Amino acid sequence: MSSAKLGISDVVVQRGTSEVLSVSSFEVREHEVLAVVGPNGAGKSTLLQVMGLLTRPAKGEVLFDGSPVRGNPLPYRRRMAFVFQEPLLLDTTVEGNVRAGLALRGVPGAEQRRRAAEWMERFGVAALSGRSSRYLSGGEAQRVSLARAFVLDPEVLLLDEPFSALDAPTREALIDDLDQVLRDSRATTVFVTHDRAEALRLGDRIAVMIGGRIRQVAAPEDVFGAPADEEVAAFVGVETIVPGRLTCLRDGLATVEVSGVTLQAAPLTDPGEEVLVCVRPEDVVVAPLPEGPRATSARNHLPATVSRIVTAGPHVRVLLDAGFPLVALITRQSLEELELAAGSRVEASFKATAVHLIPHRRQA
Amino acid sequence: MLSPTRRPPLIPFAIAFLALVGGCGGNGDSVVVGATTSLQDSGILEELIAAFEDNSGYEVRPVVAGTGQVLELAGRGELDITLTHSPADEALLIEAAETIERRTVMQNSFVLVGPKGDPAGVSSAGSLAEALAAVAAAEATFISRGDESGTHVRELSAWEAAGIVPGGNSWYQESGVGQGQNLVIASDKAAYALTDTATFIVLRDRLDLVAYFTDPDRPNVYSAMLVNPDKHPEVADEAARALLEFLVSAEGRRIIAEFGREEYGLPLFELPSPD
Amino acid sequence: MDLIWDGITEAFRLIFTGDGYVFDITLLSLLVSGGATLVALVIGLTVASVLAFRAPPGRTMALSVFNAGMALPPVAVGLLVAIMLWRSGPLGQLHLLYTPGAIVAAQAVIATPVITAISAAGLQGVPPRLRLQVLALGASRWQAMLLLFREARLSLLAALIAGFGAAISEVGATMMVGGNIKGSTRTLTSAIVLEVQQGDFETAIALSFILLTVVFVVIGAFTAVQQRRPAS
DSSP states (O other): OOOEEEEEEEEEEEETTEEEEEEEEEEEETTOEEEEEOOTTSSHHHHHHHHTTSSOOSEEEEEETTEEOOSOOHHHHTTEEEEOSSOOOOSSBHHHHHHHHHHHTTOOHHHHHHHHHHHHHHTTOGGGTTSBGGGOOHHHHHHHHHHHHHTTOOSEEEEESTTTTSOHHHHHHHHHHHHHHHHHHOOEEEEEESOHHHHHHHOSEEEEEETTEEEEEEOHHHHHHSOSSHHHHHHHTTSEEEEEEEEEEETTEEEEEETTEEEEEOOSSOOOSEEEEEEOGGGOEEEEOOSSOOOOSOOEEEEEEEEEEEEETTEEEEEEESSSEEEEEEEHHHHHHHTOOTTOEEEEEEOGGGEEEEEOOOOO | OOOOOOOOOHHHHHHHHHHHHTOOOOGGGEEEEEEOHHHHHHSHHHHHHHHHHHHHOOEEEEEEOOHHHHHHHHHTTOOSEEEEOOHHHHHHHHHTTSEEEEEEEEEEEEEEEEETTOTTOOTTOSSHHHHHHHHHHHTOOEEEOOSOOHHHHHHHHHHHHHTOOOTTOTTEEEOOSOHHHHHHHHHHTTOEEEEEHHHHHHHGGGOOEEEEEEEEEEEEEEEEEEEOTTTOTTSOHHHHHHHHHHHTSHHHHHHHHHTTHHHHSSOSOBOOOOO | OHHHHHHHHHHHHHHHTTOHHHHHHHHHHHHHHHHHHHHHHHHHHHHHHIIIIIOOTTHHHHHHHHHHHTTOOHHHHHHHHHHHHSTTSTTGGGOOTTSHHHHHHHHHHHHHHHHHHHHHHHHHTSOHHHHHHHHHTTOOHHHHHHHHHHHTHHHHHHHHHHHHHHHHTOOHHHHHHHTTOTTTTOOHHHHHHHHHHTTOHHHHHHHHHHHHHHHHHHHHHHHHHHTOOOOO
């Protein structure tokens, strides 16, 4: 197990009279990507800012390489890089922005230019190097912000929901690029997001944060498969996202292995071997176990056990264990008619077209 | 939030800067003289100061203002020596021992000037009071200094002698400005005004005014007074005394007696009749 | 109208014959107002930074005071400064009255609220999280401040221009604390007043023209700096 690179201990942050953050112990290990996920207002940004030495907590301390940070935080800040939700670019050219952090550290001009060129290339903004930051699209600006952070060759990378302000296609493209860069550079990273799919995709470990407290830190399967408490379950169990392996793709039909269970999907493009499998709860049909085989157009029929029932307004979310965690959304009436309760044996069905596959490259 | 920049202590720095710019000329080498505007407007102040500075090596800082302000500042010890022309007010300061050693330095005459054509017919008057009475009778516009200067005080006593209260009438206007500017206003408004001969002669070409009546009774006497160093220890008494001595010295008197002769054909000031 | 034309031709004559008196008063005006603007800039930027970035309680009240300070009547400021600098006054020991230093002080008092108010507004316009981002990039406190000043440079230069304009065009306070002494505290503006007092309008207009030219050149230079853009 690699050592703790950056951590916090007994930290409390207050805003006014309320505690927005209360964490007794939290750390990110060297070379890992730790995704912090949770609902809005959970305190994730505050957590990240405390770790980045940008906010001083009312109590507690930050530990860098195991020793507490005392005195002037500047030398430590210079070993980290922080990317915010907004690009927050300076009023100069793209190149000027990417070089900004290097200039602050007194790096000689020629080296600044060389390193900036490399990272502008990596994030696909080399052609824009002379453009003023005022004339960039949202995606371009965020790429510049990322390049500006990576060019510093930081020991720790802190990313605060860097993609949530972007539209879906831009976000997809950027997540792909970031994923690749993180794999290549093996930088220690803490990545905050409210999007479970992003967390699963990029994180080696996932930390779930609710109400200013860290509820669970574990490998993705364990967080989604065995949530620590009701609130975590409610948060992660909003939809089904599980890792899987695509074993066969023929005539538009893909066979995917998920925790030993075989599923069929109908992807439009080839997602590669390692994938994340997503099924929307509305697409899952729950029925009593059938007597015998019958013909339906749905290609996936999975025997499952009800593990939890969560009421969500007029609907009900049924958390099933089908060999992997599966979430179904049904009406109250159906819940009553089927007489479902924890432990009930049912059959969950969904169509191949309801199974979404996202490429998921795992760290070697 | 971590706190922003801590700046170097600014107040001491600013004061040091000011002191540097202010010039290190301490109290000992300079003398602050309060002088009335007519001395500046006629130009004699500049000549006397230049000669004194060359002669003595002291630096002179002339503060030119109306007599009222000059004497007020003197009473507060903010000046070292005064040069004013309001004998009554000067006497008050001597009495209160704010100033000492009053010496008359030069004099000229008060003159009533007015628009071409003399609409009020003042040139035939026998005294200043009579002339002003003529102005009042004709309701001709009169621009008074209105600032308790020496000129103003002379004007007021003439009104009193004529038994007239000019204030409140629309033809009587008080400007509150210096001697030269007062004449400019009078010229612009084609009005009468009381001034001293020196200022008038110097500015005559720029004005549309004619001198009608020179006051024979009371000359316009300029006196110098030293601010009392016993009452005001800050005063540069040595430098002030040096200036006073210069004004009544042979060289000083020569400058005064000759001032204006070359440029205007006649001297603008005379030496005072012995007190 | 002839008077204005005569004044302008007189101005050219004074400039091209290199008139010593005019050169002296012009130089003094620039030095004194330049110095005052510098002092006001240092104080103003400091206060503006604190108000904009630290957002202390009572900030609105403080900004109201500085905004109102832009409307301070200069002659009242001059009187106040003069009283402070009197021998009997609290700063009498500095012997600044009737020296250029006194004028610098008075003009600085007049220019500081202008620079503070406009700078504060400009710095408040900087996105609040940008300061955090700049610190996260590894800026020391000084570096962060300078970077943020650069971000707000349009407003800060406007503040500088307004402050300098207030200082160099000022005459009431200048005369009250400086005494308008030829060769030491006579500036272009106080010289103009003197010429008007003595009825020499042609010279007054000539000096006004020279003052306007000087002001235009200096402020034009500042504006050119302000309007410099990065390549698009």
